[in-house]
Amino acid sequence: MTLVIDSKAKAMKAEGLDVVGFGAGEPDFDTPQHIKDAAIKALNDGFTKYTPSSGIPELRSAIADKFQRENGLTYKPSQVIVSCGGKHSCYNVIMATCEEGDEVIIPAPYWLSYPEMVKLAGATPVIITTTDATEFKVTPSQLRAAITPNTRLFVLTTPSNPTGSVYTPDEIKALGDICVEKGVLIMSDEIYEHLLYDGATHRSVASFSQAHYDHTIIVHGFAKAWSMTGWRLGFLAAPEPIAKAIDAIQSHSTSNPTSFAQKGGVAALTGSQAHLPLWLAEYAKRRTVAWQRLNAMPGVSCVNSKGAFYLFPNISKLGLKSADFCARLLETEKVAAVPGIAFGAEGYLRISYATGLANIEKGLDRMDRFVRSLNG
Ligand SMILES: *Cc1c(COP(=O)(O)O)cnc(C)c1O
8 A cells, every 4th residue: 555655656746746744754954075075985996896795894983983972872883784774684683594484573553664574584563552642652561461482582672663662761661571571572663763853862772781681682873963864875883793693694685884884984983073963953853843733633632742853643533544544635635645545544545744844734724725625
């Protein structure tokens, strides 16, 4: 359904129709110049050959330093694997830890790829449903109830794609405690850790104790906070034996991420971060406008997200399945949004505000008109 809507929106755009897109899963800002310059220099210097499969030592060290500096976590460079995107990191983690007979607990709404990766590994996704009543956060009792002797991995994404919700440090610790007690590994997707609003904070589940650290694999990447989605550069940090297994998998599948992209990664982590407060201020403005506009639509309610660049309004009172809602919204008002069902959550939509304020105003004017036509 998502693909149908996405390709329809693209076809309409190609016909010259004025489609407003709220489907973007990537920042609309350009990669900061100093990062591009580092990659350009690397190319010009002839840095165009194979690198070590798990990344250049300079970048693995820069990533280890980042975890120490920002998260208070000590990783040796050998525990850090640089990969071809955060998605690739997730895939490697699941391949290295899961096999047939294993269960992987994934809270819904979830990022689309997790359950598919689990199935590719021959394991079984176990979905925990959450709603806007808990800001789409899984509770400790829900997690406890979902764990069986076959549970291998729990997937925690905070801040979240698709909902933008952010777990508090206490909430993260409570979930981590259960995983430690039950011997369940945690794949902690922290790619949105820098995109926070309203004073929300991020705390890595690995940071609460040695036992939490030993149970956690952190996946991360350059796509979101440095706007480098097309560079295909991500990373992970894991306990030594898991890092070793992932190193083996990567060396026999993709091998190293692109050489000169890795030089850009070094610049991203060690260079100026001045872009980030500017982007955050812009995202925050858009988020407020979009959140207010959505809640002003009759029959629509939307919890305000505290992170990433998504809102996840509830449209269940409007009497249409999310896929039908999105198809008709696109057809009648030329607005593209992703139906909640794509993320395992019927009755919602994902609205990305990684698009300009004028576009947000225009698109939500149209959606408002569409919603009123349903009510009337
Ligand atoms: C964007 C994203 C990633 C990683 O994306 P890459 O482009 O592969 O780096 C990982 N997890 C979530 C939840 C994301 O939204």
